[in-house]
Amino acid sequence: MAEEGGGAGADGAGAGAGGAGGAGGEPRLASELGDGTRAVRAGLPPAEQGTPFLPGPTFAAPYHLRGDGIAEAEYGYGRYANPTWSGLEEAIATLEGGAGVHALTFPSGSAAVAAVLFGLLRSGDVVVVQQDGYPAARDMATENMGALGVRTRLVPTDTAALVDAARGAALVVVETPTNPGLDVVDLAAVAAAVRETGAPGARLVVDNTLATPFGQRPLELGADITLLSGSKHLTGHGDLLLGTVATRDERLLAAMRGWRQRAGAILGPFEAWLAHRSLATLDVRLQRQCASAQALAELLAARVGDDLVAVRYPGLPGDPAHALAARQMRAFGTVLTFDVGDDADRARALLAHCELISEATSFGSVHTMAERRARWGMDAVSEGLIRLSVGIEDAVDLARDLTRALDATR
């Protein structure tokens, strides 16, 4: 594990390199407030007469910066800090766990993964990732980290396998629920294994993209860092890419911020503003999406053994992940999969028959989307597996569209 030899200020330039509000100030919103309230209010500035609720984006490369006292300036150069990021970072920190949590934003979820791996690992370290984890993260760990002398342990999505693999590891990266597998890992059990059997200073990182901070709070379950692709639910409108990390550990924060500053992997101010604006509706979007996903999963489950081979959704009582998900998660999510069997043609025809459900990759958007996952050739999945991401359209319309397409292609 990296001993932080210089994080925030390591590039010599002090201004904005980690000043108080420069990146993820202490969340000011009480954490006992409900999810909907926090979604609307998190990261907004104090109510000053005549100012907007959410200030518009600040577009700046250099900021005015006179004299030598640059370390005191919150903002000095656009690659180090930006006020529009600061508001969003405070909001993310609020949602991920509140007091003592700090967040950083990145231009994509993959850049957030890079900040974790490149910022924290050193030659000789062992990193654990899942075989069916997000492909960019898995490949970055094996190929890029491997080239730097980091050893990667690839393990199946299984709590016992991850607990085993944590022995001697510097970093364990867990994605739960996985996608498209929708398997769930016991985070508290893996966190205990990382603490007890990991290398000195070992850390647990949780990719919380699928669950979102409202579906699951990894920092409360023992994770050191939680990361998200905000390109999915967090922003939810299918119109921007975003990555975030959040942690209580100042040293980890400084290492990841230092990497961001040196690599220049920074979010544009306009995207930061759009993302913050979108957060306000996160709770209402998720409530609707999760309820519709449950209804569609039940509709599909009733056809298993008839024209479907399997349905996976953690919210189905018969699902292999249900018991653990019910214990660990606060909502079962917006993504489900169903399998028409080893029949790529039917899966293609079914998607072509849908009028409302759009064929597209990704998930978490207000638009309902589905795809035949095997078309990517990246996951070990059946030819007929369809991943469905449920949006905020009326559930009855979605059910009708899906039923029509299933009936027409059975």
Ligand SMILES: *Cc1c(COP(=O)(O)O)cnc(C)c1O
């Ligand atoms: C999409 C995704 C990522 C990568 O995020 P981008 O914003 O596309 O770079 C990482 N992890 C998970 C689980 C994802 O779904």
